[in-house]
Structure formats: C-alpha cells, structure tokens
Amino acid sequence: MKKTWKNFKVPNFRNLDTDLVLHNMIFVVIYIGAILMFFSYMLWPLILDFKVKYIEERKQNLILTEVQKDFDSSKDRLVWLLTNNKSLLSRLNNAKSQNIITDLLAQYFSKKSMRLLSSHIDEESQIKTTLYQIQVQTEDIGKFWEFITALGESDTSIIISLPVQIQKASMQSRIYDIVFNVETAHNVYKLNPEIKQIVDSALRKK
Numbered sequence: 001m002k003k004t005w006k007n008f009k010v011p012n013f014r015n016l017d018t019d020l021v022l023h024n025m026i027f028v029v030i031y032i033g034a035i036l037m038f039f040s041y042m043l044w045p046l047i048l049d050f051k052v053k054y055i056e057e058r059k060q061n062l063i064l065t066e067v068q069k070d071f072d073s074s075k076d077r078l079v080w081l082l083t084n085n086k087s088l089l090s091r092l093n094n095a096k097s098q099n100i101i102t103d104l105l106a107q108y109f110s111k112k113s114m115r116l117l118s119s120h121i122d123e124e125s126q127i128k129t130t131l132y133q134i135q136v137q138t139e140d141i142g143k144f145w146e147f148i149t150a151l152g153e154s155d156t157s158i159i160i161s162l163p164v165q166i167q168k169a170s171m172q173s174r175i176y177d178i179v180f181n182v183e184t185a186h187n188v189y190k191l192n193p194e195i196k197q198i199v200d201s202a203l204r205k206k
Contacts, residue, residue: 097184111137
C-alpha cells in the first residue's frame with residue numbers, strides 16, 4: 001500500500017526519558033574525548049620529534065647556506081689575489097731553483113762551482129730559503145751580467161746577495177774570478193686538494 005503524507009506519523013517525543021538522553025550524550029562526549037586524548041597522547045611525542053627534526057634541518061640548511069656563501073666569497077678573493085700576484089706566486093711555487101741555476105751556470109761559464117751555505121724553513125710563512133755560494137771564472141765580464149739577467153728572467157724566486165766579488169786571477173791574467181751568493185725561496189706549504197686545484201688553475205691562466 002502506498003504511503004502518503006497523511007499516513008505519516010510524527011514521532012512522539014513526550015515519552016522520551018530526558019535523563020537517559022542526557023546521560024547518553026555525556027557518555028558520547030566523554031568517550032570521544034577519551035579517544036582524542038588517547039590519540040593525542042600517542043601522537044604527541046611523534047609530533048614533537050618531527051618538530052625538533054624539522055627545526056634542526058632548518059638550522060643545518062641555514063648554516064650550510066652561510067658556509068657556502070662564505071666559501072664562495074673566500075674563493076673569489078683567493079682567485080683575485082692569485083690573479084693579481086700571479087708572477088710572484090708562480091715563482092714561489094717553483095721548487096726547481098737549484099736546477100735552473102745549475103743549467104744557467106753550465107750555459108754561461110766553463111769553470112764554475114756551487115756550494116750550499118744554508119737552508120731554512122720559516123714556520124709561519126712556510127717559505128723555504130736556501131743560500132748558495134757560487135764561484136765562476138770568465139774572460140768576459142759581459143757573460144756574468146747576461147747570467148744575472150737570465151736568473152732574473154727565470155720563473156723562480158732567486159736573489160743575488162751583495163756584495164759580488166770580481167777580481168783578476170793574476171795581474172797578467174785576462175781571467176776574472178767572480179764570487180757571489182744567491183738566495184732561493186719557494187713555498188713548502190701543503191694545500192688541500194680543492195684549494196690546490198684553484199691555485200694551479202689560476203696560475204696556469206695567461
């Protein structure tokens with residue numbers, strides 16, 4: 001039989017037990033509150049742990065960002081320093097001073113000798129200085145000055161120490177005995193690979 005609105009009966013709420021309804025509502029509220037408290041108790045440590053980790057990660061990222069900025073800035077300053085002092089630094093990084101002196105002596109003089117006087121490493125600057133005494137014989141003083149010029153043009157740090165003693169082997173001789181000291185210097189500091197790569201790259205550029 002088809003229902004109609006006329007046959008619809010409105011529920012009678014007069015017979016409801018209001019105390020029971022109130023008790024049920026209070027029970028539901030307490031039950032839901034207990035469930036929420038339980039989940040809050042279980043999840044709160046996880047939330048705190050996540051928050052702490054998030055804050056630490058943010059701090060680490062900020063620190064790494066600042067460190068990277070400082071490194072990039074220092075790297076730029078280092079490249080600028082290397083570029084503007086390329087000649088001097090290139091000479092100081094050349095540890096072949098003794099070989100260069102020996103080769104030039106053989107090129108300009110037939111009679112020559114070279115003796116090590118002293119060697120010292122400055123702990124602060126990490127620069128090694130070596131002092132040699134050189135004796136040569138020549139009939140042409142011009143050869144000596146050509147030798148000095150060649151030393152100055154070599155890609156190494158070499159200084160002629162004064163005085164330079166020049167005298168004839170004898171009154172009748174045309175041969176001159178020349179005695180002088182030369183001081184060489186080169187860097188002995190060991191750079192870490194990354195910085196060394198930057199230095200080598202800057203010094204190779206023309």
